[in-house]
Amino acid sequence: MQNNDKETLLQNLIKSTAKWTNGQGPLSDVVVSSRIRLARNIENIPFPARACQAELKNVFELIQKVIAKNPIFNDTNLILLNNLSPLENQFLVEKNLISSYFAREKYPYRAFIYNKEETLSIMVNEEDHIRIQSLNSGLQLNKIWKFINKIDDEIEKKVTYAFNEKEGYLTSCPTNVGTGMRASVMLHLPALVIVNRVKELLKAISKIGYVVRGFYGEGSEAMGDLFQISNQVTLGISEEETIDNLEKVSRNIIDQEQKARKKLALGTKSELEDRIWRAYGLLSSARIISSMEAMELLSKLRFGVELEIISNFNLSKLNKLILLIQPAYLRMLYGEELDAFKRDLQRATLIRNEVSR
Amino acid sequence: MLCQICKKNEATIILTRIVNGEKREIHICENCAKLFFSNELTVLSLPQFNLNNLLIGLLNAIDLYGQEEEAIAVKELKCQNCKLTYDEFRKSGKLGCSECYQYFREKLIPLFKKLHGNTQHRGKVPHQAEGKLNKIKKVEYLKKELQDAVSKEKYEKAAQIRDRILKIKGDPRQEDAK
Numbered sequence: 001m002q003n004n005d006k007e008t009l010l011q012n013l014i015k016s017t018a019k020w021t022n023g024q025g026p027l028s029d030v031v032v033s034s035r036i037r038l039a040r041n042i043e044n045i046p047f048p049a050r051a052c053q054a055e056l057k058n059v060f061e062l063i064q065k066v067i068a069k070n071p072i073f074n075d076t077n078l079i080l081l082n083n084l085s086p087l088e089n090q091f092l093v094e095k096n097l098i099s100s101y102f103a104r105e106k107y108p109y110r111a112f113i114y115n116k117e118e119t120l121s122i123m124v125n126e127e128d129h130i131r132i133q134s135l136n137s138g139l140q141l142n143k144i145w146k147f148i149n150k151i152d153d154e155i156e157k158k159v160t161y162a163f164n165e166k167e168g169y170l171t172s173c174p175t176n177v178g179t180g181m182r183a184s185v186m187l188h189l190p191a192l193v194i195v196n197r198v199k200e201l202l203k204a205i206s207k208i209g210y211v212v213r214g215f216y217g218e219g220s221e222a223m224g225d226l227f228q229i230s231n232q233v234t235l236g237i238s239e240e241e242t243i244d245n246l247e248k249v250s251r252n253i254i255d256q257e258q259k260a261r262k263k264l265a266l267g268t269k270s271e272l273e274d275r276i277w278r279a280y281g282l283l284s285s286a287r288i289i290s291s292m293e294a295m296e297l298l299s300k301l302r303f304g305v306e307l308e309i310i311s312n313f314n315l316s317k318l319n320k321l322i323l324l325i326q327p328a329y330l331r332m333l334y335g336e337e338l339d340a341f342k343r344d345l346q347r348a349t350l351i352r353n354e355v356s357r
Numbered sequence: 358m359l360c361q362i363c364k365k366n367e368a369t370i371i372l373t374r375i376v377n378g379e380k381r382e383i384h385i386c387e388n389c390a391k392l393f394f395s396n397e398l399t400v401l402s403l404p405q406f407n408l409n410n411l412l413i414g415l416l417n418a419i420d421l422y423g424q425e426e427e428a429i430a431v432k433e434l435k436c437q438n439c440k441l442t443y444d445e446f447r448k449s450g451k452l453g454c455s456e457c458y459q460y461f462r463e464k465l466i467p468l469f470k471k472l473h474g475n476t477q478h479r480g481k482v483p484h485q486a487e488g489k490l491n492k493i494k495k496v497e498y499l500k501k502e503l504q505d506a507v508s509k510e511k512y513e514k515a516a517q518i519r520d521r522i523l524k525i526k527g528d529p530r531q532e533d534a535k
Contacts, residue, residue, distance in 0.1 A: 041455065046439045050453035127451070153484070161483045162455035167469075168478030170455040174465060175412050175472060177458075179480045209474075236475025290361065290383070340382065 009077055010088060013095060014332050018118035018135070020096075021323070023315025025138020029306040030254045032186040032226065032319065036144045036243075037133040038152055039171045039180035041162040047172040048125045053108055059129045060109040063122070066158045067113055072151070076120070081110040087336055090328035096135055102126045120151065127172045128180075130155065139250060141183055141243045149239070168235065178235030183243055185250045190225040190303040191260035192253075201253065202227065209233050210249060224295035224322070225303075229253075261307065276304035284356040288341075289348040294325050301355070313355070321354055360386035412450040415471050436460040492525055499525070 004012075020033045041047060042062065045055050067073045081089065081102065089103035098112050102123050113122040123131040132155070134148045162170040169180040176182070192198040202212045213228045229250065231242050264272050279300035283289075289297075302318050304310035323329055325347045331338045334346050360368045366386035434443035441453035443461055452458065458465065469476045499522045506515040 043455065046454040047452065049451055050439050050441060149481070152481075156483050156485065160485055163483050163486045164455075164458070165486075166477060167458055168480060169483075170458055172451050172453075173412065174450075174452065174468060177469070178473065178475075178478045181480075233473045233475070235469055235473035236477055236479055237473075238480035240480075293361075 004077060006079060006083055009079055010091075010332075013092075013097075014329075016118065017320055018095070020119065020135045020137045021316060021319035022137050023319055025136060025140050027254055028138040028315055030188055030257050031139040031250065032188055033135055033137055034139055034141050034144055034183070034185050035133065035135045036141065036148050036181060036183045037131055038148060039128040039169065039176045039182075040130040040132065040152070040155070041170060041172070042129050043160040043162050045129065048105075048107060048127065048129060049172065051107075051125075056107060056109040056125050060111055060124055062159050063111075063113075063124045063130065063155070066155050067122075070154055072154050073113070073115075075116045076113050078111055078113045081112065082108055087328055087331055091332045094323060094326040094329050097121045098123055099126065099131070102131075119147070122151075122155075128176070139185060139247065139254075141185070141247055145183075145239060145243055175232070176234055178233075179237070179239050179242065181234060181239055181242055182230050183246050184228050184230035185246065186226060186228050187250065187253060187257070188224075188226055188299070188302060188306070189253070189257050190299055191264055192257050193225050194264060195260050197256070197260065198227070201256065202229075205229060205249060205253075208249075210246070223292070224299035226299070265307065272307075273309055276300050276307075276309050280304065280310065280355065283351050285352065286348045288344045289351065290344055291325055291327060291347065294347060294351060295322070298322060298325075298351075317354065321351065324350060358384050360384065360388075362386075363388065412468075412472065413447070415468060416447045416450065434461065434464070496522055496525055 025031070025034070042059060045051060045059060048056060048059075051059070064078070067076060067078065079092075081098070084092075086103075089098075092098045092112075093100050093103050095118070097114055097118065098121065102110065102112070105126070107125065109125050111124045113124070114120060119134055119136055121133045121135075123133070132148055132151055134144045134151075136144055164170065168178040171177050171180050189198055192201060206212050209232045211230050211232050213230075214223050214226065229246070231246055233242075237245075279297040283294075283297050283301060298318060298321060301310065301313065302315070305313055305315060305318065324333070327340075327343060330343050330346055330350075338346060358368045360366050361383050362385050366388060368384035368386055370385050370387065372383050372385055432442075432444060435441070436453060436457040437460060438456035439453035441457055443464060446452060446457070446461065452461070466476055499518055503515055503518045503522070506512075506518060
């Protein structure tokens with residue numbers, strides 16, 4: 001573990017780009033990212049919401065020790081959340097390093113550990129004592145599982161997890177008990193949205209044990225044609241099966257999206273190109289833009305890149321841009337005092353510079 | 358000013374929302390306002406962590422079917438370790454400690470069936486627990502062998518099996534015997 005003060009770490013995080021944004025992973029033309037998280041608790045300590053200050057401190061110190069001595073965590077940093085402002089907390093949520101639940105909670109000794117590539121984030125004293133999360137580009141759940149499984153093994157060498165033979169890993173919420181694993185994929189489905197197939201498809205998926213959410217979590221379907229799909233069941237199914245099933249479901253949706261794209265490209269090519277280039281035009285000349293409008297237009301631009309209609313832009317730039325234009329990120333970049341209107345101005349400038357470059 | 362949503366009609370309504378403790382204004386037309394509010398309502402009814410809400414819904418549904426006497430028993434149900442009552446759990450959907458799984462087991466089993474369609478963990482076992490689990494299984498197996506030997510009056514074999522059990526359990530007497 002490296003030692004740096006909070007200011008330096010945050011400054012570095014503003015400048016850094018996470019590996020998952022590189023747009024190089026398998027099937028990146030539809031799958032933005034894959035993610036797995038494991039929920040773990042330490043034996044004989046109440047879950048964070050019912051733990052006293054000394055117990056939370058105990059959890060924090062145990063993890064700190066694990067991280068400090070193991071070479072696998074050499075390139076990681078630790079930040080204590082209690083020292084951060086609400087804005088800084090929100091920024092970390094937008095960077096996908098912590099959960100919004102974690103940012104909102106108030107109890108002491110909440111911390112998170114992340115690696116240089118930002119593919120790993122370990123939250124300490126979240127809803128559970130330990131939440132290990134890994135995020136990467138495209139559809140690669142198996143690779144992420146191998147990585148996160150190893151991290152889990154390393155932590156387990158030093159702490160005894162709350163576990164029993166019947167219910168598996170014991171978690172604060174019974175929706176996580178068993179494997180404690182939530183695997184998810186973020187899909188970009190513009191063609192299925194255009195042909196009006198996305199609603200019924202996602203409804204069908206939610207009936208077979210998957211949770212569908214928008215980019216921001218709250219059923220925000222319209223946001224940039226981005227949909228997150230994750231497993232609901234964690235008890236009675238192994239980690240490998242969970243991943244395997246999610247991958248199959250994802251491949252099915254990807255297949256349908258690709259068919260819809262082909263159909264659109266054949267039947268209405270000019271309209272499709274017009275739609276994409278209009279979005280490009282707006283993005284490269286708008287002076288005021290809300291995050292909602294920007295997300296919509298950037299989705300069209302992404303669609304153009306995915307269909308190879310637009311060649312002077314790439315997925316990596318798009319992924320970075322989507323993060324930069326979020327409200328807290330903008331305020332971290334251009335000053336905390338930036339109000340909503342000034343942000344819309346600044347957002348438009350930022351996008352214009354990137355798109356017309 | 359044109360409506361910020363449809364960008365077609367004149368904006369006649371200023372909508373102020375508090376998002377993450379921050380005031381935000383958008384200018385919209387009447388048509389979009391209607392749409393916006395109907396959407397807003399669906400957003401509200403689809404809260405952020407729908408799994409937890411699903412869970413709370415299930416918890417209440419399960420208890421509705423219970424008998425009256427049972428309802429009283431449920432009120433007194435409490436985890437003796439962290440002191441969380443079942444009632445508190447039903448409201449928050451969050452358990453307090455790993456012992457809650459023992460104290461509320463009877464109530465949790467139907468919930469697991471509804472949530473996961475299953476009550477038995479399959480999948481990863483922590484390496485530390487692996488040793489412990491194997492021990493328990495081995496001891497159970499040997500105990501059966503022991504009973505078998507005793508019933509067949511093979512006392513010498515029974516003594517050997519007993520020693521093996523003690524050894525696995527890490528009994529100090531076994532250490533002395535060495």
